[in-house]
Amino acid sequence: MKTPWIITLFFLLSTSLAHAQQDSNLIQVDTFESKIDVQQLPNGVSFKPILRPLVQVPGGRAPYYKYLWDFGDGHFSTQAEPVHQYAKPGEYEVSLYAVNNYDDGPKPKRPTRKIKNTAPPSALASIHANGFEQNFFASNGIFQIFKLSDAKPGEDIALLIGVQTAGKKGKIYLLSNEKAAGLDGFKYAHQTAYYHENMDTLVATNNLQGLWANVKQSTFTKTGSPDYGIKEVSTFQNQQQAISYFKDLYGAYNSLTSYEIEPAQGDQQFSLVNLDVTADMLVDTNAIVTITGVFIPEDGLANVHQVDIPVVKSHDPNKMSIRPARMNYRFQKKRKTMTYKVQFQNDGEGDAKNVRLEMRIPDEIVKNTFKLKALYPQCDSCETNDSRGCYRYYLKDDGTLVFHFKDIALPGTAAKDITDMDSTKGFILFEVETQKKLKNKSFNAYTNIYFDNNPPIKTNTATTRFLRTLSPFVTLGASHTFGTPQENNLRHKFKTGYQIGIGIAPTAPYRKPYWQVELYTSYFKRESESPRREEKGEHSYLVDGKQDYFTYNAIREEEKRDYITIQVPIQLRYNFNALFSMGAGASIRKDFNTKSSGQTTYYFQRDAASGIVDLTYTDPKELSSTNSKIKINPFLDLNVGSVNLGPALGLRFAYDKAQQWNGGIYGIFRF
Template identity: 65%
Template sequence: MGLKLLPIFFLLIVNFCFAQSDTSLTPIDTFESNIDIYEENGVFHFKPVLRPLVQIPGGRAPYYKYLWDFGDGHFSTQPEPSHQYAKPGQYEVSVYAVNNYDYGPKPKRPKKPVNNKHSNTAIASIHPNNFEQNFFNSNGIFQIYKLSDAKPGEDMQLVLGVNTGGQKGKVYILSNEKIAGLNGFKLAHQSKYYQEKIDTILKNDHLQSMWATIKQSTFTKTGSPDYGIKEISEFSSSQQAVDYFKNLYGAYNSLSAYDIDPQVSDHQFSLLNLDVTEDMLVDTNAIVTITGVFIPENGLANVHQVDIPVVKSHDPNKMSVRPARMSYRFQSKNKTLTYKVQFQNDGEGDARQVRLEMFLPPEVRKETFRLKSLYPQCDTCATPSSMGCYQYYIKDNGALVFHFKDIALPGTASKTLTDPDSSKGFILFEVDMEKKKFRNKSFQSYTDIYFDKNPAITTNISTSRFRQIWSPIVTIGTAATFGTPKENTLQHQFKPGIQLGFGLAPMAPYKKPFWQVEIYTSYYSRTSTTGRQDDKGVISFQENGRDVKYEYQASDSTINRDFLSVQLPVQIRYNISSLLSIGAGVALRKDYNVKYSNTKNFYYASAQGTEENVYTQENINMEKENSPIKYNPFLDINIGRVYMGPAIGFRLSYDKNQKSYSGIYGIWRF
């Protein structure tokens, strides 16, 4: 009965493993975007004409975030900026806009020519540019600004700024972290307003010789707004500097560079357009980083890193996690997750109380909460009655609560608000996971955000998962046959031998079917006997030195064969729990006859006819018996550490020759 159900069970598992893929096309804006321009006393005023925003039903008021490129190496984030050109000439102004809380597609980037007929002017004396003045908040020398988060299928803009200090140097851009395993960013275009010499061929020996000249490196990090993180590393030897930058560069897959010449300008801003590939969809709601390195002639390097959440939509209220994907193979060590919860007040007045109730997976040790950075900046509450401070605690329902008390976070609907970014806040923190107590599955988190006494705003679900890597498998075991199968007059008996094999499967999938392929060899013996049966004939042999002939009345035979079996099992498995796994599949099998012998007994009466004698002959018409390729369906079960480590396996197979046979084996997944 079990054998009849085997094909049905196999088909059910096959059908269970199929899943529909959900693909979506990035919507395209069909609105004719434009820029209105008018000039007044040599100052140009710009106003964007973009697709009207569409509010999500029941959602918050949408708005645009802007990055203006004036075509001369200067930029602004004001909605309707003014700009004065330093030199006469033809320029092309354009505006990049990101639609927040919006139901429609990303607007097209409008461009428009500008003809400045006025003579040379001093830009700083009229309409100072706040964006450029406040650009170098982190370290005063080198920084990266991101216009938006990374939405797969769209492009995003970065502005790299360098305060040269009279030093020549080189800027390096590192992207596509190896830990993410995807090439999510592609450099589409870079501006050349300051005669940047873009280096497309970077040689490793040249890099190391340059690293060896670095005496000090200042590390800063931002994520809109500034994290306030600043670390200075001094190198006592050239090898120490080489090791530092080799590890930094080795964490990324993509590297580009350009030269800086201070004779062009002291402050230089370069615009980078990055395409966010659809591959990034797998890491939506994760945090990835892009790192910039400025190495000047004086050997005092600056490393700036910007955190970029990967998003499905541009929503200022969100939760992100890093790393998005981890290695399960090293799960015996404690894992540290870095979370960022960002929020924005979209009301008219200031938010006085902001409470974040974070629901983290049970595998996270909430008591290990470590705050890395926050905005608005405030101190911890010394007492429950403290003002303008923060406190955190764990609620009875398991939520980790972070509470900003008596602050003043302005709202986007305020009539006096000039910068929408000033209405944003965030917390950046780390937590540890339980050691050895988590399964190879995704870990999901989300946050309920409360502004004063308003209802909760629930963020996206932030997911951290294990990387899809392969697990090598080693097996050793033996097999035995049920009963004694018959083939015509032959009755077969099988003696088990050693089985040694190797396999490959995904690393410890959790609650989903997966494929596993193996190859193994086994050695077994088969003894085939024909019982005594009436059989008359004449045999000739020597007896006492002379040839004799006897008539025999009966005979039997025994054939001994040793086989080397090569099998290629392919199966679909399912981990029921961390201790139990089942599978079903088909093995391609071929048996090679490596040793064989045949004996036949003849039963005859003596010359006096008073007793029965036996004469035995060996190797009568004996040939090899290599089998054709066979297909053996089987069921399989593993008990033990089925995710990773040792376990015991039981396999029930069917073969038309051996009929039903089973094996027991030890298996170790690495």
């Protein structure tokens, strides 16, 4: 039988395979010689950066640098040209961490410079040296993490960890690489040691329960850029509550590092930690990941601070991010909460009075589940009595979600009196829920940002993808052979066979061909017979214990065999919709003959008083096992029912040289 339609289907499925192309991470190198200009002043030391000139993207917004100065004595500043007063004379190594925003060039090299401070000891240096340190602990007054930039793959990210010791010893833990993100994107690179910090990168979580048990209360705060204003206090009634709280918190991350805090080293301590951002992060350059810091002092009043870090391809403050960026499809049994963040920046000279965010949210999101979590600039809803400096949100007829900051005053980066670039930024952080049933495909969102009457700025596309997971399944079914195949002189009749098997395939690919591999065993019986054929000969038999002979003129043979079959079907499948899928492939098969019996019937004639009589004699026949060779059987497979997870009914038609065409029906359940 010719089967061109099976071959055609298999070819079409094969040629439609898509090969994902990974983003190339071509990192530009700055060849400019970055320097730090230093000038000794009566009231301190003045620092000025000499960095590569910024390159404006054609038609883009004005680029600028964001700075973090490390003065070499445990103090830091984010000013462009700071003046710092040292507490003691001596030699210090100053470093500058700079991030180029809206820039079309490479990241600037990090300049360092050793300086000699000749000014006499100053008591004024014990006071906060700048507004950055004065306002550092805005979230909880005790413990906080500052990020200089978002996470760009191939670069590093600088985190400044600050703590007010209040005379208490303790430990600080840094948790990174969330398990939910599915990759280890951050690698520990370096930490300053101005307060004799000694980073332990091999912390064993199992040894921490005794420390957790002593915690009486934990204060949780969260920031992004700028502060979210989120603060939650958890009081533990017993040790088990505290252990469970921190076990769940630590268990959400793959990486854990720590260092000890000694109050004798200073009431206020800042430590700069560098993390390398690996190229693996390129797959999620619209995701929001978190890094969590935990400060557990000896009095058991802990502080947990979490900082949101968007993963970016470029340092563009106008951005839309999503969390989680990747989900496991196998656990989509109910609505999933998604967190979106839209951040923006006014790059004009004057204040932006109205900022309108028009968000194109995908159909997978139930838009009326919108729940605002945090925003900046801080203002009330326009539904209140005081409608000046407020916000409102609504849905347009085309499904666009609009969030409007009305009558605010967001300063611009080009204003002459701007000293803090973060004050020119705003954001909204909100949650929405997905539909209960989702297709295993990515879904996208983006935002058009309108500053007053200016043309819109379109953000990146925030994409949620499903993780590539495998779904195991079990099958149970029956098969039957069509017709009576013939082999030599034997005609075979196959009894209905029964099968049980297991398999594995990608979880519910959406409109993409995918491979499926199975392993199953089946049991069936075969009855064979040869038609009566003319053949002459003699055959012995016993009569009253004596051997006699008769002459036969025809014979017929019969066989019965039981088989157990091991098969490994491999097929290429395609889901046409949620209820119907098709596949084509081949099965590697071997049949094992477990039981066999046979007989030969002889036909002969004898004279009788009334004439010649036809007689038969049946003799058992010994048969040897006939295990098959390894065979390759092509087949076509159909599934009706849930092609994602759950039950379905399958039909399979296969061709075997011995059985020829056979078909089966089976039940399948995907986990």
